[in-house]
Amino acid sequence: xxxxxxxxxxxxxxxxxxxxxxxxxxxxxxxxxxxxxxxxxxxxxxxxxxxxxxxxxxxxxxxxxxxxxxxxxxxxxxxxxxxxxxxxxxxxxxxxxxxxxxxxxxxxxxxxxxxxxxxxxxxxxxxxxxxxxxxxxxxxxxxxxxxxxxxxxxxxxxxxxxxxxxxxxxxxxxxxxxxxxxxxxxxxxxxxxxxxxxxxxxxxxxxxxxxxxxxxxxxx
Amino acid sequence: xxxxxxxxxxxxxxxxxxxxxxxxxxxxxxxxxxxxxxxxxxxxxxxxxxxxxxxxxxxxxxxxxxxxxxxxxxxxxxxxxxxxxxxxxxxxxxxxxxxxxxxxxxxxxxxxxxxxxxxxxxxxxxxxxxxxxxxxxxxxxxxxxxxxxxxxxxxxxxxxxxxxxxxxxxxxxxxxxxxxxxxxxxxxxxxxxxxxxxxxx
Numbered sequence: 001x002x003x004x005x006x007x008x009x010x011x012x013x014x015x016x017x018x019x020x021x022x023x024x025x026x027x028x029x030x031x032x033x034x035x036x037x038x039x040x041x042x043x044x045x046x047x048x049x050x051x052x053x054x055x056x057x058x059x060x061x062x063x064x065x066x067x068x069x070x071x072x073x074x075x076x077x078x079x080x081x082x083x084x085x086x087x088x089x090x091x092x093x094x095x096x097x098x099x100x101x102x103x104x105x106x107x108x109x110x111x112x113x114x115x116x117x118x119x120x121x122x123x124x125x126x127x128x129x130x131x132x133x134x135x136x137x138x139x140x141x142x143x144x145x146x147x148x149x150x151x152x153x154x155x156x157x158x159x160x161x162x163x164x165x166x167x168x169x170x171x172x173x174x175x176x177x178x179x180x181x182x183x184x185x186x187x188x189x190x191x192x193x194x195x196x197x198x199x200x201x202x203x204x205x206x207x208x209x210x211x212x213x214x215x216x217x218x219x220x
Numbered sequence: 221x222x223x224x225x226x227x228x229x230x231x232x233x234x235x236x237x238x239x240x241x242x243x244x245x246x247x248x249x250x251x252x253x254x255x256x257x258x259x260x261x262x263x264x265x266x267x268x269x270x271x272x273x274x275x276x277x278x279x280x281x282x283x284x285x286x287x288x289x290x291x292x293x294x295x296x297x298x299x300x301x302x303x304x305x306x307x308x309x310x311x312x313x314x315x316x317x318x319x320x321x322x323x324x325x326x327x328x329x330x331x332x333x334x335x336x337x338x339x340x341x342x343x344x345x346x347x348x349x350x351x352x353x354x355x356x357x358x359x360x361x362x363x364x365x366x367x368x369x370x371x372x373x374x375x376x377x378x379x380x381x382x383x384x385x386x387x388x389x390x391x392x393x394x395x396x397x398x399x400x401x402x403x404x405x406x407x408x409x410x411x412x413x414x415x416x417x418x419x420x421x
Contacts, residue, residue, distance in 0.1 A: 002238045029272040079276050204275050206288040
């Protein structure tokens, strides 16, 4: 250890380089990101994008986080030439940094054991999500997703059946005189999932243009 | 009996290990140089010149800009529509059909469709009071002036919008025309009689 200071400087330089590249650089580039406007398609008006999550969805994000949904589900649509996401109908465009502006923390996930959820709100509905949470195989046979029945309560039917009681087939149906209703956590999670939609065309990912033979200006 | 020579690099008598010097093999320098060259090419190709607005599959800001809709009128139309829907549609209705006792129609109105556009520019700027004949029907209402609320460009945008929306098919209004109308305008509301003195062109 006759070169202690040199060793320290080398380690410091290595850490500083990666910190600059992975933390400082992105922060300088994207740290000031704010709401923007979508690119108007045709005569449609451009919209503010992204919109903040509704309160219920904000609570649902915590349920999503607590139950480790991100271990199996990603929230990241890959561009056309880097995967089949868009051809599968998982989104209309690739994901951009703006899409995650109001997500704290961002949960992009890393493994696709289940499908990508970046645009789940575009292709699902409240009751469908609750049924999936109660028994994923009701909607899709062979699904690997575990049932999240602890987000529901089986209780005695009162004077009238609850409006939000699940409509279940015979094999899952509760005993007569009882009903399955979602707990607040399940409702919040469903609201969060419904809020997931990356559907505004932005400057960085403009709407696909009609096919043409004209040479783009940038290539000339 | 073998007496073993003390090996090199083995600590003797608890001495501190010391780093020596040795030459870096030339092949290693070449490999790293090639690696560095390739990674620089890779970064240049894939990082879109480090612009935060450039994402794959684009490689430069210009390429992204040219992939966006190029219709220069689209922005103006959208601005006109926004102003109409937030300001004008309350009385003239989103359909432009007007409403009895509130505002005369814009769709198919000869005032809106007049080739020159001088008259509606003045109405939008100064408001209008008193009787006016629109599509063969007599209206006697008051429209507030908007001269202080919108710029020339914004008024031109909304006039262009109402002249091209619904079944209306009249040419665009330029901001210069609104500017001229604003410059020669007098205080108070326009009236139908005053406006009719302006040639329709």
